[in-house]
Amino acid sequence: MNENELLVARERLAARQTELLNALLSNGPVPAGFDEQRLNVERRALLSKRRGIVRMLGPAVADELGDRFRPLFDAYAVEHPRRAGSRAREDAASFAEWCRASGELSAERKARWKFWQSN
Amino acid sequence: MVGIKDLGVGIGWRSEIDLTVERLPGVDFVEVVAENLHIGHLPESVTLLLERGVPVLPHAVSLSLGGADPVDLHRVEHLGAVAEAVGAPMVSDHVCFVRAGGLDSGHLMPVPRTKDALDVLVANVKLAQANLPVPLALENVAALLEWPDGELSEGQFLAELVERTDCWLLVDVANLYANARNIGTDPERFLDEIPLERLAYVHVAGGEQHGDIYHDTHAHAVLPEVLEVLDELCSRVAPPGVLLERDDNYPSDTEIATELAAIRAVVDKHRG
Numbered sequence: 001m002n003e004n005e006l007l008v009a010r011e012r013l014a015a016r017q018t019e020l021l022n023a024l025l026s027n028g029p030v031p032a033g034f035d036e037q038r039l040n041v042e043r044r045a046l047l048s049k050r051r052g053i054v055r056m057l058g059p060a061v062a063d064e065l066g067d068r069f070r071p072l073f074d075a076y077a078v079e080h081p082r083r084a085g086s087r088a089r090e091d092a093a094s095f096a097e098w099c100r101a102s103g104e105l106s107a108e109r110k111a112r113w114k115f116w117q118s119n
Numbered sequence: 120m121v122g123i124k125d126l127g128v129g130i131g132w133r134s135e136i137d138l139t140v141e142r143l144p145g146v147d148f149v150e151v152v153a154e155n156l157h158i159g160h161l162p163e164s165v166t167l168l169l170e171r172g173v174p175v176l177p178h179a180v181s182l183s184l185g186g187a188d189p190v191d192l193h194r195v196e197h198l199g200a201v202a203e204a205v206g207a208p209m210v211s212d213h214v215c216f217v218r219a220g221g222l223d224s225g226h227l228m229p230v231p232r233t234k235d236a237l238d239v240l241v242a243n244v245k246l247a248q249a250n251l252p253v254p255l256a257l258e259n260v261a262a263l264l265e266w267p268d269g270e271l272s273e274g275q276f277l278a279e280l281v282e283r284t285d286c287w288l289l290v291d292v293a294n295l296y297a298n299a300r301n302i303g304t305d306p307e308r309f310l311d312e313i314p315l316e317r318l319a320y321v322h323v324a325g326g327e328q329h330g331d332i333y334h335d336t337h338a339h340a341v342l343p344e345v346l347e348v349l350d351e352l353c354s355r356v357a358p359p360g361v362l363l364e365r366d367d368n369y370p371s372d373t374e375i376a377t378e379l380a381a382i383r384a385v386v387d388k389h390r391g
Contacts, residue, residue, distance in 0.1 A: 006242055009235040014187030016231060016266075018220025025222055033267025041332055042263040050225050052367075082225055084218040 025081035047077055050091070057092040064105060072104055124208075126174060126320055126360025128383045130375070136365070137164035139372050145379055146173065150362055153177040153201045153210070161204060175205040179212040182247060184257070185230035186216035190243040195250045202253050209319055211256040211289045212247075214240065214277065231266035232276045237283075244284045256287035256319035259309075261297035261335035273304055274312025281317050288313060290358075291322035292348040293335055299348075300333040306348050310355055320360035323349060323382055338367035341378050346385055353389040361386055 001009075022028030024043050030036050051073050055062045062069045076098050082091055099105035127147025132140050134155075140146060141164055149168060156162075156177075161169075169175055179198045182190055202210045215227040230236045248255050259277065271279065277288060290313070298304035323346070325339040341363070352358065361382050365375065 001238055006238060009238045010187045010189075013231075013235050013239050014219060017187055017216055017228075018222075020228070021219045021222045021224055025224065034264060038264040045263055045334065046224060046226055053225070082223040084221050084223045086223060088225075 021081075025078075027078055047074060050077060050082070053088050054092045054095055057089055058096060061092070061096045061099065061105065065099065068104065072099060124359070126362075128379055128386065129174075129360060129362040130379065131178070131362060131364040131366070132165060132168070132175070133366065134162060134164075136369050136375075137162065139369075139375060140164070141167060143372060143376055143379070145376070145383065148174040148176065148360060148362070150176045150178045150211075150364075151201070151205070153179040153198045154181050156201050156204075158197075158200045158204055165205065169205060174208070176207050177201040177205065177210045179210065180227065181217055182212040182243075183215070183217040184212060184243045184247060185214055185228075185236065185240045186218055186243070187239060188218070190247050192246075192250055195247045199251045199253075202251070207253060209254050209256055209287065210251060211258060211287075211319065213258045213260050214280065215260045227260045229260055229262035229264070229266065232269035232271045232273065233266075234270060237271075237276060237279055240280060241283045244280070244286055248284065248286070254287055254319075256289040258289035258291050258322065259294050259298075261291070261294040262302055263332065265302045272308065272312060273298065274309040277313050281314050286317075287319035288317050289319050289322060290352065291324070292352060293322065293324040293326060293341070293345045293364075296342070296345045296348050297326065297333050297335045300328075306351060310352055315356040318356060318358055320362060321349065321352065321358045322362055322364055324364040325378075336367070337364050340370075340374075341381070346381060349382065349385050350388070353386055357390060358386065 019031045023030055023039060024046055030039055051070065054073060065072060073095060076095050080094065096105060100107065128145060129148035129150065130140055130146055132149040132151050140149060151165060165175060177198055182194050184190055198210050213227045214230065216230055217224055217227065230240065257280065259273065280286065281288060295304065295306050295309055299306050323341055324335060324337045325341045326333055326335045327339045363378055363382060
């Protein structure tokens with residue numbers, strides 16, 4: 001195949017993969033032909049993996065939020081799907097910042113104090 | 120090109136179980152997740168294993184070779200640098216896409232088994248191969264959902280990939296089992312269709328059944344059914360190596376040793 005054919009194949013594939021990730025990561029419409037129930041299973045699996053990583057990277061935030069951690073994270077995640085090239089640590093920091101901005105988490109100074117105490 | 124020499128039975132090295140991996144008997148080789156290593160700052164434990172002569176194989180999770188975008192050469196370069204730092208004979212990643220449309224799924228997503236997807240994957244793999252110092256092996260992933268318009272079976276898709284790129288295959292029997300449970304893949308047909316002479320090595324991992332879905336968690340025990348798929352594979356070919364992956368909810372050393380012994384028993388059974 002020539003370069004032009006490859007470029008066209010890349011474009012068609014990009015459209016399909018983007019549509020699927022939008023459905024899975026930011027509650028976009030279900031792409032044609034997919035089983036909606038399975039899409040929901042995949043959506044929950046991806047969310048659960050991301051939530052687990054953020055909990056592991058920011059245990060103090062998760063502890064402070066307690067039972068609110070999960071619903072808050074899930075709301076944050078749909079609003080802020082991870083950008084390509086971003087790091088998991090940035091995701092954890094951005095979630096903490098989002099919680100502070102909405103008053104769900106105390107000011108950063110206290111979080112740092114807790115970090116020092118735990119070390 | 121010759122395959123890698125006999126590797127034996129191994130385990131995925133993770134910082135959380137570094138001491139376990141060091142002291143467990145019967146660890147013939149290890150894998151490291153390439154993205155977690157920094158060139159010039161290898162973990163002490165990995166250096167120790169290298170000094171003992173234990174082969175260390177870099178395994179990547181972020182190349183997104185099945186993604187629509189051309190492969191990111193910075194990521195390929197890092198993988199190659201890790202391979203050189205640990206003197207690895209081979210590196211690996213997955214037949215999957217991770218990123219699309221500016222988003223990161225955070226996971227290994229299945230690609231549609233269409234001509235378009237295969238053409239793009241082949242182009243990306245060739246570009247990666249041209250920029251790597253050692254051969255590349257590609258692994259089948261576990262899928263929770265199926266793309267609607269697959270033109271090829273998973274085995275046919277991988278066979279085409281090997282035919283067109285001369286890559287090696289890393290067969291994950293737990294992923295194969297997961298696909299059999301979740302999307303109706305036939306493991307025997309899969310093993311019939313892939314070129315077993317291009318088998319680099321095999322992955323085994325644990326998981327959990329939730330309702331009608333099997334989750335490939337790498338955080339639970341290896342199911343006997345997964346060892347049965349390994350058994351089926353070993354009845355067709357002697358795998359150059361078999362590696363256990365455990366990524367979370369780490370059990371005791373004894374439990375890990377038992378799982379490694381169970382894997383070795385299956386492999387040895389067929390070596391007579």
